[in-house]
Amino acid sequence: MASNEFAVEMQDVVKQFVTPEGGILAAVNHVTMQIKENEFFSLLGPSGCGKTTSLRMIAGFELPTDGKILIHGKEMSQVPAFQRPVNTVFQQYALFPHMTVEQNIGFGLEMKGVSRAERIKRVGEALEMVRLPGMELRRPKQLSGGQQQRIALARALVNKPEVLLLDEPLGALDLKLRKEMQLELKTLQREVGITFIYVTHDQEEALTMSDRIAVMSKGIALQVDIPEAIYERPATKFVADFIGETNFLDGVVKGQNGTTVEIDLVGTGIVYVESSRKFTNGQQVTVAVRPEKLRLNNPDDKDNNLKGHVEEVIYIGTDTHYGVRFAGGHKARIREQNVTLAQKTLAKTGDEVTMSFTHTSPRILTE
Amino acid sequence: MLKFFRGKSNWQLFGLLSPGALWILLFFNLPILIVLFISFVERGRAGGIKIPPVYTLDNYSQLFNACVSEFAGAACDPFLYIGIFGNSVRIGLIVTLWCILLGYPLSYFIAKQKPAWRDALMILVIIPFWTNFLVRTYALKQVLAAEGLLNSFLMGIGIISQPLDLLFNEFAVVVGLIYGYLPFAVLPMYASIEKFDHTLMEAAADLGASPRRAFWRVMLPMTMPGVFAALVLVFVPVVGAFITPDIMGGGKVEMIGTLINRQFGVARNWPFGSAMSLMLMLLVLIGVIAYFRSSTEETRRAM
Numbered sequence: 001m002a003s004n005e006f007a008v009e010m011q012d013v014v015k016q017f018v019t020p021e022g023g024i025l026a027a028v029n030h031v032t033m034q035i036k037e038n039e040f041f042s043l044l045g046p047s048g049c050g051k052t053t054s055l056r057m058i059a060g061f062e063l064p065t066d067g068k069i070l071i072h073g074k075e076m077s078q079v080p081a082f083q084r085p086v087n088t089v090f091q092q093y094a095l096f097p098h099m100t101v102e103q104n105i106g107f108g109l110e111m112k113g114v115s116r117a118e119r120i121k122r123v124g125e126a127l128e129m130v131r132l133p134g135m136e137l138r139r140p141k142q143l144s145g146g147q148q149q150r151i152a153l154a155r156a157l158v159n160k161p162e163v164l165l166l167d168e169p170l171g172a173l174d175l176k177l178r179k180e181m182q183l184e185l186k187t188l189q190r191e192v193g194i195t196f197i198y199v200t201h202d203q204e205e206a207l208t209m210s211d212r213i214a215v216m217s218k219g220i221a222l223q224v225d226i227p228e229a230i231y232e233r234p235a236t237k238f239v240a241d242f243i244g245e246t247n248f249l250d251g252v253v254k255g256q257n258g259t260t261v262e263i264d265l266v267g268t269g270i271v272y273v274e275s276s277r278k279f280t281n282g283q284q285v286t287v288a289v290r291p292e293k294l295r296l297n298n299p300d301d302k303d304n305n306l307k308g309h310v311e312e313v314i315y316i317g318t319d320t321h322y323g324v325r326f327a328g329g330h331k332a333r334i335r336e337q338n339v340t341l342a343q344k345t346l347a348k349t350g351d352e353v354t355m356s357f358t359h360t361s362p363r364i365l366t367e
Numbered sequence: 368m369l370k371f372f373r374g375k376s377n378w379q380l381f382g383l384l385s386p387g388a389l390w391i392l393l394f395f396n397l398p399i400l401i402v403l404f405i406s407f408v409e410r411g412r413a414g415g416i417k418i419p420p421v422y423t424l425d426n427y428s429q430l431f432n433a434c435v436s437e438f439a440g441a442a443c444d445p446f447l448y449i450g451i452f453g454n455s456v457r458i459g460l461i462v463t464l465w466c467i468l469l470g471y472p473l474s475y476f477i478a479k480q481k482p483a484w485r486d487a488l489m490i491l492v493i494i495p496f497w498t499n500f501l502v503r504t505y506a507l508k509q510v511l512a513a514e515g516l517l518n519s520f521l522m523g524i525g526i527i528s529q530p531l532d533l534l535f536n537e538f539a540v541v542v543g544l545i546y547g548y549l550p551f552a553v554l555p556m557y558a559s560i561e562k563f564d565h566t567l568m569e570a571a572a573d574l575g576a577s578p579r580r581a582f583w584r585v586m587l588p589m590t591m592p593g594v595f596a597a598l599v600l601v602f603v604p605v606v607g608a609f610i611t612p613d614i615m616g617g618g619k620v621e622m623i624g625t626l627i628n629r630q631f632g633v634a635r636n637w638p639f640g641s642a643m644s645l646m647l648m649l650l651v652l653i654g655v656i657a658y659f660r661s662s663t664e665e666t667r668r669a670m
Contacts, residue, residue, distance in 0.1 A: 061569050081572040082581075094570035098588050107584075111575035159574065 006073070007163050007195035008035040008058055013067035015053050015219075027053040029219035030067070035163075035197060035212075040189050042198045042206040045216035046242070051199045054216075055165050058197065060084045072162060082111075087156035088165040092172065093148045095140040101127075101151055102136035108159040126154040129188070146177050153188075163195045170205065182208050203243045207231065215239045236367050240288045247294070247332040248365075249287040253279040261364060263287060267328025271304040274360045289362035291335035294355055296322055296346045303356040308332075310347045322347060324355055406641035414635035426642035448626070448643070452650070455623040458537065459606040462544040463552075466601045467594055469545070470552035471560075474593075477553075478561040485561075492553050500547065504614050507543055508534065511615075535617030543615035544605050551604075552597035559593025599658060603651050623647050 015028040028050040035041045043051035056062045057069055060081030069076045071085060087108065095104050105126050106119040114122070127133050130150035140148055149169060156164055166185075170178045186209045189196045200206050206213050207227045214224040215238075223235040234240035237248065251265040261273050263285060273287060299305045308326040315338075322334045332355060336346060347353050406427070408420040429435045433447035444450070477488045495503060510516045511533040518530040533539060563586060571581035587594075609624030616625070623643065630640030 059569075059573060061572075081569070082575050082577055086573075088570070088573045090566060090570060092566065094564070094566045096567060096570070096585055096589075098585075107571070107576070108574035111580065155574070 006034045009070040011068040016065045040211045042210040042213045044206040049216040050219040085162040087161040089169045091167045093152040126158040130154045166198045253283040268326035286365045291333045293361035294334040402641045426638045463602045466552035474557040539615040543611040548601045551600040555596035556593040559590040
């Protein structure tokens with residue numbers, strides 16, 4: 001293994017496809033990212049954002065139109081898929097239907113020329129690892145979706161790859177099994193100490209499992225960071241919107257005093273937001289604030305207080321959601337946790353209310 | 368049985384199935400019984416059978432020992448007919464092998480095209496079926512003839528100075544049969560390859576298999592049902608073929624089909640022709656049964 005701290009590097013990678021209409025589509029558009037050794041790294045984004053294409057380029061199923069991919073410092077453009085030190089867990093598992101579980105899991109070892117006795121031993125161990133011992137002689141068809149998923153995982157991990165690539169491996173499972181497998185995958189990743197690159201469109205899944213997440217949209221990596229940062233400090237409107245729920249309040253910068261920015265939510269009111277960035281007066285900005293960071297009818301002089309009318313009240317058990325509309329046309333959703341047993345709703349539809357938030361809870365977004 | 372006719376829908380089913388069943392009964396099963404009967408009686412002097420029939424096993428023993436015949440001369444070869452059977456099977460295997468070797472890459476190529484192209488190319492494969500088989504065979508004969516297209520072309524560009532003997536030999540028969548039966552090999556193999564999930568090739572590559580090994584270990588085993596179907600669809604008719612060996616072989620290449628044809632024609636030996644027909648059926652039947660015995664559940668379903 002090369003003495004490189006990065007397991008995988010994408011350097012200004014571009015992948016263009018010719019569309020059926022004859023146009024050119026950049027599925028991946030100048031993506032640069034570094035994936036660290038032993039990291040659980042997720043590529044997160046909606047379908048068509050380029051996450052699967054990125055993964056396929058790392059696996060070697062697609063070649064970049066431009067840019068470089070390095071695995072442990074070694075440039076991969078001349079290395080075909082079958083010689084790369086990575087293994088993939090496919091979305092639909094892609095188990096060989098004409099082979100037994102043992103032959104499936106042993107396939108990679110067989111290709112490497114591992115002896116039959118050694119293969120049988122390691123296949124057994126791999127089955128133990130995914131908690132399906134004794135399944136050697138079954139055929140993929142005889143297994144449930146969850147079992148097939150584990151076999152696909154065992155088939156990849158038994159080869160002890162430098163990097164494991166997972167393409168929405170839990171997509172076909174039902175919700176309960178998904179949740180179980182999420183935790184199991186995370187535990188497994190810590191145990192085997194292999195770099196995982198995990199493609200998903202499920203933001204909750206990415207937040208639960210990842211050490212770091214790359215949020216992608218339209219072929220561009222918008223933000224690469226730890227889950228907390230992605231959630232608390234989204235870089236763009238898209239990231240803020242895609243990860244969890246966010247209220248966007250459009251406004252104009254009126255002034256800046258040190259780190260405090262004064263923003264006019266035109267027609268609704270003036271708010272103050274802490275930011276280390278520099279803004280110019282008159283600049284169009286968006287104040288992004290999470291619903292759980294908003295307070296209803298709990299005004300405090302130190303906070304931003306905005307008056308509006310309740311448009312809807314939705315009770316969802318643990319929380320109650322309030323939709324509030326403001327004079328300037330701004331809308332916000334407030335989430336109040338139902339802390340006490342007999343929590344009365346704080347407001348009814350049509351009530352005039354005050355919405356408050358601290359200066360530090362929003363983010364100012366410009367793109 | 369009576370219970371079956373109580374339901375109205377069962378009557379409808381009976382009505383729908385009867386014409387087909389009757390057709391097969393009258394024009395397929397009954398003739399086979401007649402052929403079976405004829406194979407066990409003596410021939411008539413001027414063709415047909417001796418009336419009243421005289422039962423005999425000679426037609427079958429003649430097959431295994433040609434010298435049993437009343438016309439056998441001193442230099443007769445007892446294994447004449449067995450040899451022709453063997454020759455037919457050999458030609459059948461050669462043609463089948465070539466049809467699979469040529470048809471598999473072609474099927475793969477077509478299956479890899481975009482859907483619209485795929486249909487167009489498959490139509491090109493099927494189009495020859497719209498032309499009479501006899502016409503096609505005669506056309507091919509013109510291509511291979513001494514003054515035919517191929518020889519003229521090769522002489523024209525100076526590769527050869529004398530025309531090659533391409534016609535009236537086994538080569539011509541094999542070429543003619545491959546030409547005639549290639550589509551029968553392409554159709555089932557195309558169906559298999561088209562269904563094949565190409566992700567499995569990526570999975571194989573991902574696990575370290577070179578394209579060659581991935582083909583042998585994953586793609587070929589998984590498309591084997593199509594190859595087997597091609598094998599049966601080509602081998603069975605080719606072993607019994609008579610038009611192609613007749614035209615392309617010019618009477619110099621003897622196969623079971625031409626032999627049987629002759630018994631019902633110039634030789635006027637219906638009983639011997641019948642016996643050979645039944646032996647050919649038996650041979651093919653044994654082959655097909657052996658195939659079904661050896662094939663897996665999956666390959667059988669693909670048939």
